[in-house]
Amino acid sequence: MADDSRPYRSAVREQRAAETRGRVLEAAARCFVEHGWAGTTMTAIAREAGVSTKTVHDTGTKAFLLLEAFRVRYVGRGGWAAITDDPETAALLEITDPREALAVAVDWLATAHARSADLWFTLRATARFDPQLDAAYAEHLRLKTVTFRETAEWLLRCGVVPAAAVDDEQLDRFASLVAVAMGAETYVQLVHDHGYTDEQYRAWLRRTIPALRP
Known part of the structure; x- marks a missing residue:
């Protein structure tokens, strides 16, 4: 008789593995934000996640954990390179109504930066002296440039920015x-350095993005 439980058991294992991976990445994010690159160890991440150090090593290198933790916090999922690799994010660039497009862009950015801006600065600072992370960061910046160009084309195409x-x-x-307007650096300057509330930041974006010109 066929064992009908095998696919179910496989699905359960995959779900548990995904949940463990998620705990490791979120623990890594908290450790990197609180303690920085030098102060974060694989053992500390394991302790924070409630898993073995071997599980953390199996998830990835320290450099991978920092980059992937940022990806998860920024988009909500890992594994992407350019933001438009993520199907849900790419779908936003299909919006054609300018009011809806601006509202979606502002909400997406404010939410993403609130989750990930601190981690972005850790990633950026660390890449300056860690060769393994520097290569991944350089590729991330290249793809980020591509994504912002696609975003610029979208803002013009749907009429958020008339030109x-x-x-x-x-x-x-x-x-x-x-x-510059949409980047994490500007978010940190306004919110962390100058005390903007979330709503004030969103209002600033709503004013600033349509005022940009080629």
């Missing part, structure tokens, strides 16, 4: 402005 036709050079400059 006539632009050439490639103008689009690249505009994408740079979009990156």
Whole structure:
């Protein structure tokens, strides 16, 4: 007689493995934010996650854990390279109504930065002196540039930013402005350094994004 329980057991194992991985990554995020790169050990992450140190090592290297923890906090899921690799995020760029597009962009950014901005700064600072992380970070920045260019095209295409036709050079400059306005660095300056509330930051984005010009 066939063993009908095998697929079920496999699904349960996969679910448990995914839950464990999630605990490890969230524990890593908390440790990196609180203690920085140098102060975070694989043993500390294991203790925070309630798992063995071997489980943490099996999840990935220390550099991978920092980068993947940022990815999870920023988008809500890991495993992506460019943000538009994530199907749910990519679907946002299909919105054509300018009011809806602006509202969605502001909500998405404010939520993502609130979850991940501290971790982003740890990642950025660490990449300067860790060769393994530096290579991954450089590739992440390249893909981030691509994503902001796609975002800039979307803002123009759906009319959030009214503009006539632009050439490639103008689009690249505009994408740079979009990156500054929407980036984690600006979020940290406004919210952490200057005391903006979440709603004040969102209001600033609602004013600033449509005022950008190529």
